[in-house]
Amino acid sequence: MHINPHLFILPRTPGQIVWDYRNHKQFELNLEYSTRLAQLIDDPDAFDTHNIIDTQFLNTGILTTSTQDTNEWGWDELSKIFHIGTKNIPCEYTPQNIHEWSRHYLDHCNDVLTSSAPDCALALRPASQLINLPAPSGLPADSLANALALRKTCRSFTGKALPLGDVSTLLYWSLGYLKEREGDIDETIAEGLTARRSSPSGGGLNACEGFLHVQSVDGLEPGLYAYHPADHALSFVSALPGCPLGQLLCGQHFINNLPVGLFITARFDKLWWKYPHSRAYRMAYVEAGHISQTFQLAATALGLNTWLTGALTDDQVETLLGLEDSAEQPLFFVGCGKSDGQVMCKELKALLNEGRQQ
Template sequence: MHINPYLFILPRSPGQIVWNYKNHTQHELDLNYVSRLAQLINKPDLFDTDNIIDIQLLNADILTVSKIDTPEWGWDELSKIYHIGTQNIPCEHIPQNIHEWARQYLAHCNEVLATPPPANDCPQLEPEQRIALPAPCALGNDSLKSALLKRKTCRSYTGAAMTLNDVGTLLYLSLGYLHEREQDCDDSIATGLGARRSSPSGGGLNACEGFLLARNVVDLERGIYAYHPVDHSLSRVNSLPEPALGQLLGGQHFINNLPLGLFITARFDRLWWKYEHSRAYRMAFVEAGHLSQTFQLVATALGLNTWLTGAFADRQVEALLNLEGSAEQPLFFVGCGESDGQVMCSEMRELLREGQA
């Protein structure tokens, strides 16, 4: 008999809370159960099939018949608990189509709005007490300002094909190692760490990577591709997911016809290599955020609209990207394409109109 390695025990008088942070289940144990669990942790061979507590601990998945292997983790247990504990958040019912998603999301929003939002604790100064700032100045040819003003999240896409030239521009300017900056390196930069992207990276490690989801790109077969920033190239990894993409991304079926998407992953082993403390785990998310915003601004400058999400089925995405059991993990998804510019999909707009009628 073995103890489940994904347990986190919280002392909560008069008992203990045992939380299985991988399966998102928790159990409250009284003193008898706590004492027996402590005995079994010390010596699992004491397991007794005639002991009702032992059987209940086994049925609760606190004990396991076979040993469960855990992935290598280069930081402390706290960051491991956070990473695994925030994966694969359970959902009672994943929407099977866009209509189900619209109804569920609207019901959720109505439930949230039924409770007043938290008060704004920031002191509100009178207008005459505030300091007025000048209007923004022109930025070169003003293309950056234009992209910033135009960028918005859209949830209604035509599915129109994208060109391979646009894909190349998107990937090079967001994830590529910029040849134009090769002369920026000086003697202080360690060998092998001279590559520079348009976005900053903690420690210059470029710990994030990108996997392209190509659904409708001219001259590119549909599928999942790994992007290689060194030589600005793609390699095919997998076919497109089945069922629809929306099923993989939390039931958000309005993006099923999105022509292009990008899964941003983190190479934790690169971060472990340089940073021994798990605080560096934050840097993976910071870097993913930088890359996501750059991707969106480049897409906007190309005349495309964008959408992004952190809601996806981790295990399924890991399998799709061939990253199962790897130190490289998916963190975020961003997509782009031709859109009518609507923030909400047509199905949600129709539900809102029905509610107002």
């Protein structure tokens, strides 16, 4: 007899939860069952066909009669659990044609709409405190091909202040609810889900939000600001911390003089509302990636260089943004400014040159 290799155990007093993450099944075990499972983990050959607990473990898949092949995984067990545990969405029935899918999806949406949507104003400031941004400008007509060719990650910035107009344009085209797309809205779109951005969003939920880290922008005091996409405005969240920006980004201090950056967050409660399955967590990162790339292309079109990272000191960033123990969490950071175009900071280049000379 063998223990299912795709199990993890969560202690939940007075028992424990055993989760078969490959098959999306979970079981709650009391002390008697937990003790017996521990004995079988220690010695699977102690399986007893006359023991009802043992046979239940076998019937539910906690135990197996043969060794299950597992792919070699190059990372830690947590990443393996996440990847396998969000595969193969369990569904009672897979539609066999477009008509069945349409009916199935409509029924799902109607079922979702029977519950209240998450509060879209979570963590936002009163309208009286909004800082209106200048009207965004358009981007050069031939900018897309040029931006795709010229976009690159830079690690050496001048710290020169950015015009507020450029920041306004960047925010509008990457996170704003586009006035240009209001013609896409018709009676088939549910109330509260009519906003459209330049980047795609799972279920049209616009689950990602943005917090601006401002160090040097003309006409805007340094600090952290929440972006309000419906109003194309900012609200002050907190002053800059005493530590440099690099301290919030796992010690990447070459970025300390970046004039402006964007913490991209995800509203998990929006995703849970429509997609009550762990796979939706993948979509939060996909959406953050879309927005990051849009931000970078818009910045490049404006003649700016960009830098991005997923390495955050999460607890510090959450505190700074006022998101501790919240259903909204920071996922990514992308910033821009004037740069000499160097992919490496001068300190790293100096070390590399020193190594070549030895």
